[in-house]
Amino acid sequence: MRTSIIDRVFQQEDINFLLTNRIPRRLATTFIGWFSQIEQPLVRDLSMAAWTMFAGSLNLHEAKKTQFASLQDCFIRELKEGVRPIDGAADVLVSPCDAIVGACGRLEGTQLIQAKGFPYTLEDLLGNPRLIALYRGGSYVTLRLTSTMYHRFHAPCRCEVRDLTYISGDTWNVNPIALRRIERLFCRNERAVIHARVADSTQSIALVPVAAILVASIHLNFVRIPLTLKHKGRRRIPCRASFEKGEEMGHFRQGSTIILFGTDGLELCETVRQAARIRMGEPLMRHRRESPSSN
Numbered sequence: 151m152r153t154s155i156i157d158r159v160f161q162q163e164d165i166n167f168l169l170t171n172r173i174p175r176r177l178a179t180t181f182i183g184w185f186s187q188i189e190q191p192l193v194r195d196l197s198m199a200a201w202t203m204f205a206g207s208l209n210l211h212e213a214k215k216t217q218f219a220s221l222q223d224c225f226i227r228e229l230k231e232g233v234r235p236i237d238g239a240a241d242v243l244v245s246p247c248d249a250i251v252g253a254c255g256r257l258e259g260t261q262l263i264q265a266k267g268f269p270y271t272l273e274d275l276l277g278n279p280r281l282i283a284l285y286r287g288g289s290y291v292t293l294r295l296t297s298t299m300y301h302r303f304h305a306p307c308r309c310e311v312r313d314l315t316y317i318s319g320d321t322w323n324v325n326p327i328a329l330r331r332i333e334r335l336f337c338r339n340e341r342a343v344i345h346a347r348v349a350d351s352t353q354s355i356a357l358v359p360v361a362a363i364l365v366a367s368i369h370l371n372f373v374r375i376p377l378t379l380k381h382k383g384r385r386r387i388p389c390r391a392s393f394e395k396g397e398e399m400g401h402f403r404q405g406s407t408i409i410l411f412g413t414d415g416l417e418l419c420e421t422v423r424q425a426a427r428i429r430m431g432e433p434l435m436r437h438r439r440e441s442p443s444s445n
Contacts, residue, residue, distance in 0.1 A: 186222040186403070197221045201297070208298050225301055226369075226401050234300075236396035236431040243306040243348075243416065243435040244395065245428045246357060247408055248299045252292030252329070254418060262290050264336060265329040274337035275358065275409070277384060278315065281345055284354060285411045289418050289435060293408045293428070294324070302401040303359065303408060304430055305393035308349035314370070314387045315343040316377045324362040324407045336360050336409065342368050342377060344399075348416075353437065356411040359402065370400040396431055410434070 186197070198221055202208060208224065210216060212233045218224040237244050253263040260272040260282055272282045295301060319340045322328055329335055340361040347354050359368050368377045372391035393399060412435050419433045428434065 186225070187220050189219045189223075194218065194220050194224075198224060212300070222403060225297075225403060227300070228302070229300060234396075234429060234431045237433050238395075239433070239436075241437040241439075242419070242433045243355065243412070244304075244431050245293065245434040246306050246399070246410065246430065247293055247295055247301075247303040248429050249293035249295050249408070249427075251422055251424055251426045251428060252294050252326075252407070254289075254291040254422060254424060256289050256417075257285070257287055260286050264292075264334070265326070268329065268333055270334045270337055274334055275341075276315075276343055276356070277317070278313075278343065281313070281343070281356060284345075284413060285356060288414050289412045289416055291410050291418060291422060291434065293410065294326075295402065295406055295408070300430065301403070302398055302430075303357070305346075305395060305397045305399055306355060306357075306410065306434060307395050309346040309355065309393055310349065311344055311346045311372060311389060311391045311393070313343075313345040314373065314389045316368075316385045316387060317341050317343070318385075321362055324360060336407070340368070342370065344370075346393075351415075351437070353413045353415045355413075355416070357399075358409040358411070359400070360407045360409065361402065362406045367403050368400065369403075371398060372400075 188194070198208075198218075201221070210224075210227070212229050214228040214230050218227070234248075253265065255263070257272070261269050262272070264270050272285060276282055276285075317340065320338045322332055322335050322339055324335060324339065332338070336358075342359050344357045344359075345354065346356070361368055370377065373387055373389050375387060415438050416435045417438050419436055422428070422434055
């Protein structure tokens with residue numbers, strides 16, 4: 151019996167992997183991006199019902215509004231005031247989004263982990279020598295947003311965005327099954343690299359929103375240029391924007407992953423561990439407390 155259950159689980163994983171990663175990914179993503187914006191009640195209701203059947207409950211009781219014009223309007227929904235309290239401790243950086251924690255810890259030089267046995271490097275992910283040197287040996291955390299979660303992301307602390315690079319790429323699924331099978335997956339997909347200076351501090355953070363199949367097109371509130379798969383390669387976008395802790399920075403069209411980096415003076419909070427669920431506004435990192443000097 152137990153063997154049969156395990157076999158079925160592996161079969162389901164195989165089917166999931168084949169369905170999401172063996173189709174024309176960019177074409178499917180572009181189509182769903184168009185389809186999800188159709189503001190027609192029947193299309194909206196049928197597509198939302200289908201999505202709920204496959205993905206689960208959308209938890210719309212927290213949404214600011216209960217009626218939506220389209221599938222996409224539902225996925226990028228705003229929340230009611232107060233349902234995501236922001237931790238106010240001065241030394242704490244909060245989670246930018248609702249998520250399931252993936253691989254996390256300290257970088258070994260410039261190397262970090264995608265999944266067990268699958269390392270990748272800052273060089274491959276960021277591609278910016280200055281940022282690679284800055285975040286070497288720092289802390290990182292992978293935050294996976296499922297398709298049913300709240301899809302907006304927010305500033306982890308009071309900060310100023312100093313640098314933005316958009317990198318066009320593929321649209322592999324970024325669920326755990328794919329992460330265990332596709333090497334350097336995050337480095338292959340469409341992503342943005344947002345580098346920010348922490349206010350009143352010498353520390354810096356980098357948020358790397360990574361898009362995925364059916365989810366490409368990352369929207370950032372602080373740039374006028376739309377980030378879409380139509381752009382090719384790497385594109386540095388001039389920008390300068392200041393944020394308060396918890397202020398909205400942007401959103402995914404449906405859900406994906408954010409990798410957050412902190413420089414060496416920042417460390418993960420004790421509650422942040424792989425497979426834990428975290429909500430936007432909850433403690434994620436903190437400024438390292440210096441040990442008192444011995445006399």
